[in-house]
Amino acid sequence: MEPSIDPGASLKRTAHGVAPSLHVRLSDADAIPFPTRTVERGDALYCAGEPLRSLYTVQSGCFKTVSTYPGSDDDSTLHTQVTGFHFANETLGLDGVCTGRHESDAVALEPSVVRIMPVGILEPLCREYAAMQHTLLAIMSAEIVRASRLALMLGTMPARERVAAFLLDLSERLDASAATSGEHAVELSLPMTRADIGSYLGLELETVSRMLSKLQREGAIGLNGRQVRIVDRTMLAHH
Amino acid sequence: MEPSIDPGASLKRTAHGVAPSLHVRLSDADAIPFPTRTVERGDALYCAGEPLRSLYTVQSGCFKTVSTYPGSDDDSTLHTQVTGFHFANETLGLDGVCTGRHESDAVALEPSVVRIMPVGILEPLCREYAAMQHTLLAIMSAEIVRASRLALMLGTMPARERVAAFLLDLSERLDASAATSGEHAVELSLPMTRADIGSYLGLELETVSRMLSKLQREGAIGLNGRQVRIVDRTMLAHH
DNA sequence: CGGTCTGTTGATCTGAATCAAAAAGTGTGG
DNA sequence: CCACACTTTTTGATTCAGATCAACAGACCG
Numbered sequence: 001m002e003p004s005i006d007p008g009a010s011l012k013r014t015a016h017g018v019a020p021s022l023h024v025r026l027s028d029a030d031a032i033p034f035p036t037r038t039v040e041r042g043d044a045l046y047c048a049g050e051p052l053r054s055l056y057t058v059q060s061g062c063f064k065t066v067s068t069y070p071g072s073d074d075d076s077t078l079h080t081q082v083t084g085f086h087f088a089n090e091t092l093g094l095d096g097v098c099t100g101r102h103e104s105d106a107v108a109l110e111p112s113v114v115r116i117m118p119v120g121i122l123e124p125l126c127r128e129y130a131a132m133q134h135t136l137l138a139i140m141s142a143e144i145v146r147a148s149r150l151a152l153m154l155g156t157m158p159a160r161e162r163v164a165a166f167l168l169d170l171s172e173r174l175d176a177s178a179a180t181s182g183e184h185a186v187e188l189s190l191p192m193t194r195a196d197i198g199s200y201l202g203l204e205l206e207t208v209s210r211m212l213s214k215l216q217r218e219g220a221i222g223l224n225g226r227q228v229r230i231v232d233r234t235m236l237a238h239h
Numbered sequence: 240m241e242p243s244i245d246p247g248a249s250l251k252r253t254a255h256g257v258a259p260s261l262h263v264r265l266s267d268a269d270a271i272p273f274p275t276r277t278v279e280r281g282d283a284l285y286c287a288g289e290p291l292r293s294l295y296t297v298q299s300g301c302f303k304t305v306s307t308y309p310g311s312d313d314d315s316t317l318h319t320q321v322t323g324f325h326f327a328n329e330t331l332g333l334d335g336v337c338t339g340r341h342e343s344d345a346v347a348l349e350p351s352v353v354r355i356m357p358v359g360i361l362e363p364l365c366r367e368y369a370a371m372q373h374t375l376l377a378i379m380s381a382e383i384v385r386a387s388r389l390a391l392m393l394g395t396m397p398a399r400e401r402v403a404a405f406l407l408d409l410s411e412r413l414d415a416s417a418a419t420s421g422e423h424a425v426e427l428s429l430p431m432t433r434a435d436i437g438s439y440l441g442l443e444l445e446t447v448s449r450m451l452s453k454l455q456r457e458g459a460i461g462l463n464g465r466q467v468r469i470v471d472r473t474m475l476a477h478h
Numbered sequence: 479c480g481g482t483c484t485g486t487t488g489a490t491c492t493g494a495a496t497c498a499a500a501a502a503g504t505g506t507g508g
Numbered sequence: 509c510c511a512c513a514c515t516t517t518t519t520g521a522t523t524c525a526g527a528t529c530a531a532c533a534g535a536c537c538g
Contacts, residue, residue: 397493
């Protein structure tokens, strides 16, 4: 039986979001029952340097990917940054395809489950099924766009805008999992710390905290620890 | 006759460079004579929003890719940044695969020639030839890494380090075209303006100019307009 | 309960942006 | 070939957004 492939149809585009979210299933889990793996909060799904064995699709939970830049060869001038957050239906490990080794660490922010797709199986499968090949290329391309958008954000936007854009992006990506039909999620519960957000946005954690407080004071959001309510979307988007 | 495919063998890895360069030929030009196109300095190879018709491999010359972030829907809060420079043997247009439309502008920095690979041909070809498929995936993955490295740089490094890393990256990527066997290029002639560099590095053009002057004063580089000589590689890399 | 991790807010400092001006290139047409 | 306009680059003076330093308040946990 031919596995049913779910191609570009479900590839959700976010025209204005910071990162286009990827609600794509590489293949129907029922047709090809890939194994799954559970990762505890704080544990690494994989680490930079490890040989690339599989790609992973998040089934539940949330991950951050952490990249390290070796400033000098030996000494302490090395830079580290969170380069992505990954929620349900998003794919992990794509950056390792070029070198055959993972280029970043993937750490679970909460207890999570991933579906494991061995890389050895992936390429032959894509050669067989055109739709699957197309979807994989689309996912990788979207990841390029996502990373470029992040660079654009870090290179051009002031702190307040970065935080606002971050919240808007999250709310767009979480609405699928929150099953809120039609519109975007309004109530977010952030799984990451202020330090994680800051690292991702190229800001210090104090600045993130300050900007969140300011957005609350201005009436754009409601804030209670890691619970965020989007009150005025327009206020977040503009300015 | 089967086109000879040049797979990962020539995929050049730069372990420490800002961006891994891509000296990969998707296919042997002699076997499949893809058409070429000449682009004058300042002209666009493609623009954001245009339907994706082909991917391009730079044969000679140099391009910058410019991304725009629609801050607000209508008004003037839109951000623009140079998100990449592309030299000989590097591939352009990959960011458009996900949406079917180009996500950035590609502008020639000098008179340039590209090889045109229609997207319609590409996917079937990759289904036919495993090595070609593998190479395409590797190229896209490398592009993800490149963009993430840029984000890391913009998020974590001070101005001086960004400029130094930029020069080191350039010297690594240009040595292939400069045919300097063994080591990296020492004499660079930058095809882009200070403003382009600044946009790429998330700095103002004045800051780029200042940092270049400072690096010269410190004896790390020799500077004469757009001619740069790498004098002390270690000094650039460390600190 | 003390201890560690997280988040908020305040005070101060600084690296890079901004404003400003002049010098050095680059190209054009007379 | 030169004069002119225009773009690019350099350098200086000033300002400011965000980093850094510091203190405290909850939250969570063994």
